[in-house]
Amino acid sequence: MMTYQLVEVSYEGNLATITMNNVKRRNALSLAHMQELISAFREVGESEARGVLLAANGAVFCSGHDLSEMVDQDLDFMTRLLETCTTLMNTIQEIPQPVLARVHGIATAAGCQLVATCDLAVASTNVTFATPGVKIGWFCTTPMIALSRNIGRKRALEMLMTGDPIDARTAADWGLINRVVAPEQLQAEAQRLLEAATSNSFNARCIGKQAYYTQIDMPQPQAYEYAQGVMASASQIPDASEGMHAFLEKRQPNFDQQEV
Numbered sequence: 001m002m003t004y005q006l007v008e009v010s011y012e013g014n015l016a017t018i019t020m021n022n023v024k025r026r027n028a029l030s031l032a033h034m035q036e037l038i039s040a041f042r043e044v045g046e047s048e049a050r051g052v053l054l055a056a057n058g059a060v061f062c063s064g065h066d067l068s069e070m071v072d073q074d075l076d077f078m079t080r081l082l083e084t085c086t087t088l089m090n091t092i093q094e095i096p097q098p099v100l101a102r103v104h105g106i107a108t109a110a111g112c113q114l115v116a117t118c119d120l121a122v123a124s125t126n127v128t129f130a131t132p133g134v135k136i137g138w139f140c141t142t143p144m145i146a147l148s149r150n151i152g153r154k155r156a157l158e159m160l161m162t163g164d165p166i167d168a169r170t171a172a173d174w175g176l177i178n179r180v181v182a183p184e185q186l187q188a189e190a191q192r193l194l195e196a197a198t199s200n201s202f203n204a205r206c207i208g209k210q211a212y213y214t215q216i217d218m219p220q221p222q223a224y225e226y227a228q229g230v231m232a233s234a235s236q237i238p239d240a241s242e243g244m245h246a247f248l249e250k251r252q253p254n255f256d257q258q259e260v
Helices: 031-045 075-094 110-117 132-136 141-151 153-162 168-174 183-197 202-215 220-234 238-248
Strands: 007-012 015-020 051-056 099-103 120-124 128-130 179-181
Touching: 007 031, 015 031, 015 183, 031 075, 051 183, 075 110, 075 141, 075 202, 099 110, 099 183, 110 120, 110 128, 110 141, 120 168, 120 183, 128 168, 132 153, 141 153, 168 179, 179 183, 202 220, 202 238
Parallel strands: 015 051, 051 099, 099 120, 120 179
Antiparallel strands: 007 015
16 A cells, blocks of 8 residues: 555455545645645556545645645646646546545535535535635636536536535535535535445445436437436346346345455
8 A cells, every 4th residue: 555645545354445634734635735746546446445545634624725725826737737637626526436525624615526526425514615716816617517417507507607616505505516514514414425425335326326427418318228228238247137136036236245
């Protein structure tokens, strides 16, 4: 396993936890921080973990990009930085395991993008989310991608054009997060949801996650054509056969613990 300076990676049971630990910078996504997160997600993606929890130390979950690193930089640096951010977001959705964001504090700009990118998210009642780039003259164009794919056009444009924050209950109502709970319940609810999402067939879930992100922006006829091919092929894996037999025989399935 790699050694990290700005993140922590731990394993317990079938789950891995990646914790952002750049507290002095409010877990801002500097270039180095994003590079470490990419490495951490890839490490966990290749591990035997069945699910991934993304958490953070300190009062803030993630304050977005580190403006102190970006101010007065040239186009080449900014392009590299944003390409790295895109690689991070894609990596979260490319690894086979479900990734759940456990959001205990503010998530703004690219931090809000990070939450929107994760497969699942649980937040405490004291959390706010925002894409405030417009307030500093720099529209949150890349966070817009993940945000729009979660909450729809009108709500996304409201957040993007005003830069105003929304509270956790609004975020749950709009579909940015799955659950909102009291702060003292956050850890338990995040654990419960991730365990629920990582039970049953690991192989079926890996295939399903990849298929979800592949089809989500396809036109409906193309999406059905793609999905029916995936589902037909997946019917031939051992877990699918075992699951169907178990259902018909009224018993619990015994799924393969290895990825196929």
